[in-house]
Structures are given as structure tokens and as C-alpha cells.
Amino acid sequence: MVLCAVRQHLLRGSCGAWARLLQRQSRGCVYSSVHGFQQEEIREKLQAFPGGSIELLTQESGLAVLTINYPSRMNAFSGSMMVDLEERVSQLEGWTDGKGLIVQGASGTFCSGSDLNAVRALSNPQDGMKMCMFMQNTLTRLLRLPMISVALVEGRALGGGAELTTACDFRLMAPGSVIQFVHKHMGLVPGWGGAARLVRIVGSQNALKLLGGAVKVDPELALQIGLAEEVLQGEGTGTPLQRAENWLSVYTKGPAPVIQAVKKVVLSGRELPLSEALRTEKDVFGTVWGGPANMQALASKSKHR
Numbered sequence: 296m297v298l299c300a301v302r303q304h305l306l307r308g309s310c311g312a313w314a315r316l317l318q319r320q321s322r323g324c325v326y327s328s329v330h331g332f333q334q335e336e337i338r339e340k341l342q343a344f345p346g347g348s349i350e351l352l353t354q355e356s357g358l359a360v361l362t363i364n365y366p367s368r369m370n371a372f373s374g375s376m377m378v379d380l381e382e383r384v385s386q387l388e389g390w391t392d393g394k395g396l397i398v399q400g401a402s403g404t405f406c407s408g409s410d411l412n413a414v415r416a417l418s419n420p421q422d423g424m425k426m427c428m429f430m431q432n433t434l435t436r437l438l439r440l441p442m443i444s445v446a447l448v449e450g451r452a453l454g455g456g457a458e459l460t461t462a463c464d465f466r467l468m469a470p471g472s473v474i475q476f477v478h479k480h481m482g483l484v485p486g487w488g489g490a491a492r493l494v495r496i497v498g499s500q501n502a503l504k505l506l507g508g509a510v511k512v513d514p515e516l517a518l519q520i521g522l523a524e525e526v527l528q529g530e531g532t533g534t535p536l537q538r539a540e541n542w543l544s545v546y547t548k549g550p551a552p553v554i555q556a557v558k559k560v561v562l563s564g565r566e567l568p569l570s571e572a573l574r575t576e577k578d579v580f581g582t583v584w585g586g587p588a589n590m591q592a593l594a595s596k597s598k599h600r
């Protein structure tokens with residue numbers, strides 16, 4: 296059922312009503328009422344812990360910037376910010392012109408995880424599980440957006456903040472920044488899907504070390520183990536956000552349907568068994584074959600020297 300939902304999600308975006316139907320079906324694609332998950336119930340509980348916001352800025356260029364904004368708590372996630380994030384992801388799912396996404400924290404730091412005040416109030420196992428399912432659904436949908444995503448890590452990404460970085464396709468780190476899965480120190484393991492994604496990014500040996508040792512991962516170590524793609528060096532060459540935009544623009548240059556198709560085939564290769572991935576690739580190929588960008592390239596007899 297889950298694989299079916301993934302495939303439907305991948306095929307999304309082709310046309311109007313059908314795309315919207317598939318989009319609705321793919322919502323909450325990890326957990327639904329079948330798993331005892333009631334989205335409205337947990338949304339209401341989370342809304343009782345307000346503070347901060349998640350800001351979304353979409354640009355005509357097809358690039359969007361999502362900002363985690365609660366500087367007085369080092370951009371920790373309040374309950375209402377978890378709900379905000381889900382809403383912003385819904386907006387991005389419906390953005391047909393989207394090609395790239397940068398996820399950043401406000402005021403020079405990424406995110407210090409869950410707001411400990413909300414965590415204390417929701418510390419019974421039932422509430423913890425509901426919050427965990429809510430955030431897994433949201434971060435899975437974030438990772439599966441048909442656009443190329445980057446976490447721009449400045450300052451610290453701790454606990455749930457470290458997990459959030461793994462829900463992006465790439466991580467770019469500013470000098471002096473740190474990603475740390477502090478869960479062990481909190482008597483926990485990741486619950487927002489961060490462990491499963493981390494294993495896929497750095498391999499199980501490295502993941503075991505990072506989680507088991509609650510290791511402070513600086514940019515150098517992150518590059519070495521493949522957690523980060525690049526360190527954003529270069530004083531005087533713009534803000535870290537501008538540098539991240541430049542980095543991403545290499546991969547988002549071109550028409551939106553083509554960039555979205557690129558993300559979809561890579562996503563299916565990453566998530567689906569080979570036969571399923573091949574069939575999905577064929578379907579996605581069908582959306583660009585003979586399309587405007589393809590016809591234009593053929594007409595211009597482009598060479599690739």
C-alpha cells in the first residue's frame with residue numbers, strides 16, 4: 296500500500312484534477328487512520344504549544360526558501376510550528392513551478408530540535424507516538440517533493456533539527472556549524488525518521504557511530520562521511536543563503552517539468568524496488584518525451600561538446 300502511494304505521488308503533477316486526487320491520496324503516506332493516526336487530533340494537541348513560525352517564500356525563478364523561525368529558542372520546533380511545517384509542505388506540493396528548495400533557520404542557526412517545553416508537556420508515550428507519526432509524515436512528504444532540496448546548516452542542527460536536515464536531498468554547511476543527533480543524551484532515539492534516512496545517507500556503520508556517540512559533526516567530518524555536500528566558504532561572496540542559491544542553481548537550471556522529472560526518477564530509484572522504479576521511470580519519461588523542452592532541444596540540433 297505504501298509503495299502504491301509512493302508511485303502515485305511520483306506520478307503527480309502531470310495534470311489538474313487527477314494530480315490533485317493523487318496528491319490527496321499520497322498525503323500522510325507513511326501513517327493514516329489504518330495505523331491509528333488521526334491527523335486532526337494531533338494537530339489540535341500541537342496547536343496548544345504556540346510560538347515561532349515556519350515561513351515560506353516562493354520565487355519566480357522556481358526556487359523557494361523555507362525558514363524555521365523561533366530565534367529566542369534557537370529555532371526549536373514548537374507544536375504550532377510542526378503544524379505550520381505540514382501546511383507549508385502542502386503548499387509546496389501544489390506549486391507547479393517549483394524546482395528547488397532551501398531549508399534554513401532564522402538568525403544564523405538551523406534548529407535546536409523539539410521545543411523542550413512542548414516535549415515535557417507531551418512526554419507520555421501516546422502523545423509522543425502521535426507527534427512522531429505526524430512529523431514522520433510531514434518530513435517524508437518534504438523529502439518526496441518534486442524539487443531538489445537543500446538544508447542550509449548554519450550554527451547548530453540538534454536533535455529533531457539534525458533529523459530535519461536528512462529530509463532534504465543535500466546538506467550544505469557553513470564554517471563552524473554542527474549537526475548533532477543528541478537523542479542518546481536525551482534518553483531517546485530519533486523518531487522523525489532521522490535514523491532511517493541517516494543510514495541511507497552515510498551507511499549503517501557511520502549512522503551507528505553518529506547516533507551511538509551523539510557525535511558533534513563539524514563540516515569537515517560531514518564532508519568525509521558524505522553527510523554534507525559542501526562547506527559554504529568564501530567571505531565576501533554573498534550571504535550563506537546566496538551561496539546556497541548559487542550552489543543549487545547549477546542543478547535547477549532548466550524548465551520546471553524537466554527538473555521535477557529528474558527528482559522523480561531519482562526518488563523512485565532511491566525508494567522503490569528495481570522493477571517498480573523502472574516502471575516509474577518509464578512513466579516519468581513519458582511526461583517529458585516529446586514535451587516542449589525536448590522538442591526545442593531537437594529543433595536546435597544541440598551538441599554537448
Ligand SMILES: CC[C@H](C(=O)O)C(=O)SCCNC(=O)CCNC(=O)[C@H](O)C(C)(C)COP(=O)(O)OP(=O)(O)OC[C@H]1O[C@@H](n2cnc3c(N)ncnc32)[C@H](O)[C@@H]1OP(=O)(O)O
Binds near residue numbers: 372
Ligand atoms: C531529542 C529528540 C527530540 C526530537 O527529535 O524531537 C529533540 O529534538 S529534543 C531537543 C533537543 N535539543 C536540545 O536539547 C537543545 C537544548 N539546548 C541547548 O543545548 C542550548 O540551548 C543550545 C546549544 C541550543 C544553544 O546554547 P546557547 O548557549 O548558544 O544559547 P542558550 O542555551 O542560552 O539558548 C537560548 C535560548 O534558547 C532556548 N532553547 C534552546 N534550545 C531549545 C529547545 N530545544 N527547546 C526550548 N528552548 C530552547 C534556551 O533555553 C534559551 O532560552 P532561555 O529562556 O534564555 O533559557
